[in-house]
Amino acid sequence: MNPHRGLLHHLNINVSSVLRSSLFYGPVLRYLGYDLIEAKHDGDYHYEDWGRWELETR
Numbered sequence: 001m002n003p004h005r006g007l008l009h010h011l012n013i014n015v016s017s018v019l020r021s022s023l024f025y026g027p028v029l030r031y032l033g034y035d036l037i038e039a040k041h042d043g044d045y046h047y048e049d050w051g052r053w054e055l056e057t058r
Helices: 018-031
Strands: 035-040 047-051
Touching: 018 035, 018 047
Parallel strands: none
Antiparallel strands: 035 047
């Protein structure tokens, strides 16, 4: 069985709430084999950065 379920490259998803949207996108990205690399959930600018370590996408 292929352990790689998919590969996204430089995808930006604009949402109204990163915290609320991460409840959906977090499990989807984990299923695809991605790990949360960095996140900021305070102040005016919010983001999450996901990557595949074995593919050096960080």
